[in-house]
Amino acid sequence: LALKRMAVRKGYRGSGIATALARTALAFARQGSYQAVVLNTLMVQHEAHALYERLGFRRYEHYVLPTLYGHLANCTITTYRYELAGTP
Numbered sequence: 703l704a705l706k707r708m709a710v711r712k713g714y715r716g717s718g719i720a721t722a723l724a725r726t727a728l729a730f731a732r733q734g735s736y737q738a739v740v741l742n743t744l745m746v747q748h749e750a751h752a753l754y755e756r757l758g759f760r761r762y763e764h765y766v767l768p769t770l771y772g773h774l775a776n777c778t779i780t781t782y783r784y785e786l787a788g789t790p
Contacts (some may be wrong), residue, residue: 703736703738705741724757728784739784753758766778
């Protein structure tokens with residue numbers, strides 16, 4: 703399952719909303735018998751990196767966006783993966 707475009711407005715950050723949303727996505731994936739949840743972040747999303755690592759996601763892949771802009775701006779993407787235990 704791919705988790706995409708999760709965001710919390712700045713004024714509401716730090717109140718547990720992102721944690722609750724991510725945990726809900728993980729519960730949905732477990733119920734749907736998915737093997738893993740994956741997501742991408744930009745290198746500048748430090749708060750997101752900390753959140754996902756705190757929830758048990760592991761860095762899976764790290765690469766520069768494969769476009770001219772990506773190479774010129776060194777737009778680095780980190781892929782996180784959460785393995786779901788007990789799924790086939």
